[in-house]
Amino acid sequence: MSTANATVPTAGSRRRTGSVIWHVSAIAVLAVVLYPVLWVIGASFKPGEDIIGSLDLFPADPILSNFSGLADGMANIPTSTFFLNSLMYAGLAVAGVVVSSSLTAYAFAKIQFRGRNVLFSLMIGTLLLPYHVLLIPQYVMFQKLQLTDTYVPLLAGKFLATEAFFVFLMVQFMRGLPRELDEAARLDGCGHLRIYWSVVLPLTRPAIITTAIFTFINAWNDFMGPLIYLNNPDRATVSLALMMFRDQQGISDYGGMIAMAMAALVPVLAFFLAFQRYLIDGMATSGLKG
């Protein structure tokens, strides 16, 4: 962009004003984007009754009692239970989605068989299908199987590659791999399972990492699934527990709720800080190719 101004006599000063405007705008957007996150961090160190009224982002006298209250748990259930439930759900979701999506993607990308293109179109079609059409019959089915109040309904779809977006992401990635590699492996007498495991899967690592992190975050944030399927407070995820107990202890424990809400964001933000490049590049390529 700056190259364009080089021919103009006042290029230097114009570039400097442009730069100032750029940074001022970027910082203004940044302030709005970060405010809610900074607010919840600050609020978790405020006494419950000060949280809603005060406009200060951070308290003058930070307190820790919100967090110590949090450690006591809710309705005799230690808070760690909810975090462990969420962790288990998100961990199993990652395992299920990565295994099932990569196997399916390998079939679409690397094996030539009758009906493949039709099935691929069907798979893409499910990307646009509103989940709510499936919600009720799936609920009826899992209820008849007496699987409500377990994690099976939440995880079944993950192990059966119903998250078409990730299958698609991996198909795109595997198609981009040089075909000579698996052809060479075939000449050496490798079967598909061997090629999948030793050739394609290691090379698909970036797409797998992107898939794994998104799946973890989505499962961690998932609210509708636990809301519909889980009733027993012992089995609640963090999101569900936040809603279940939000009004049980009255306004006096509002600080504790906010502290827990803040703690619930920490794993997601940590993943984001550690892997933001994978996440953003994964999003970007999905938009370009998909």
Add this chain to the structure above:
Amino acid sequence: MTLVKDTPVLAPSERSSGPAAAKRRGRRESLAGYLFMSPWLAGFLLLTAGPMVASFYYAFTSYNLFTSPQWVGLDNFTAMFEDPRWRKSVEVTLKYVVIGTPLKLLLALGVALLLAQSRRGQGLYRAAFYMPSLIGASVSVGFVWRALFSDNAIVDSGLKAFGWNLGGWIGDPDLVLYSLVALTVWQFGAPMVIFLAGLKQVPRELYEAAEVDGAGPLRRFWSITLPMISPVLFFNVLLETIHSFQIFGSAYVVSDTSCGPADGTLVYTCYLYQKAFKETQMGFASAMAWMLLLAVALVTAVLFWSQKKWVHYEEGAK
């Protein structure tokens, strides 16, 4: 830059001679293909296709989960059109989609144009702006939103400073929906990242040539940038619109499970949830779900039809 498209990959050339051997190999390949995709196939049949058929059937029945479904013909649909709360939910959802989606995409495009200029800190800004898209749907952020948009909180006080005494938005049936609009606009980062990737692919020479011809910045945006990124614009419009129609969690949490006050945040899926899981009217709720599917299909069809007129694909990329 192409959109959803299946570019068939040619199989490794058949290496053995004779049609019988080729046929045998083809069959073995097919078997391998279906085995590899068996998880997806099972999921598609058990969790997608089967439930779709069941849902279609339920839509014409009266079903409360405990007794078997009773065929009622079109009753659910006629009851739906006469139901003032259903109509309210359609109105609320349309308002949310029609206001929220364009605002979000405009902001995403605007900030993407800003960040497309390479300056110091660009990568950091990009990452920070993307962050809300990862946490925006969480219950935690729903709580934060309730607090920020309540009486005398930051939004209310900020507007008062400009002489707009609106009070808290959360308690106001007319304003509460706009707090949800603000929440979706706050998550502009995901479409922004896609816009940015599109902007990076626009060839520099086009701008240089236009500059030589004396085209100003607005003209360059209109005649070069916009047509060149129209495929990603199309992708963003499609995905964001479809997602907005299905908003649930934020409305449920921000309204403190009531989808109110006074049905102010009664988005379509919130009403569907109430019908299905509070009133156990599974038939009515299934009929509602099919209306949603119809609406989404209609929007998708219109967008795909219209893309001939405004989406430019690079030659050869299509």
